[in-house]
């Protein structure tokens with residue numbers, strides 16, 4: 001009897017602590033210094049961009065000048081389109097982060113899980129329709145922590161494949 005009540009009083013604050021850890025973790029993420037385009041917390045340069053985004057910015061600026069001063073050239077035009085698409089892709093990831101840092105509802109989390117299963121298990125239906133369950137299991141802050149970690153993973157993946165995707169969409 002005595003032991004039972006002791007466990008009860010000990011386990012209660014622990015559950016609250018877990019929640020506050022998630023909240024603290026998210027507060028730290030909101031305070032992090034981030035790249036103005038992609039939102040990753042990599043080291044930034046003086047224009048506010050990470051090395052990856054800054055390379056794209058420099059190439060884009062250089063090519064824009066070349067295109068302006070040279071005769072019409074479809075190869076240059078295509079290269080320019082690809083670079084513009086790459087920039088757009090970087091900025092889109094940064095905007096996605098703003099969503100994650102704002103609020104993540106259960107349906108958002110379900111989308112991230114579906115993205116994982118599609119990439120790894122090649123099955124986008126595996127966790128389809130699990131939003132309600134995810135909402136019961138994870139608190140609002142815990143959902144954000146998970147979504148942030150997924151965003152980090154897929155953001156790195158996107159940066160490794162940016163050239164191919166930009167060429168595809170250009």
Ligand SMILES: [Zn+2]
Pocket residue numbers: 035036037038039040049050051052053054090
């Ligand atoms: Zn960046």
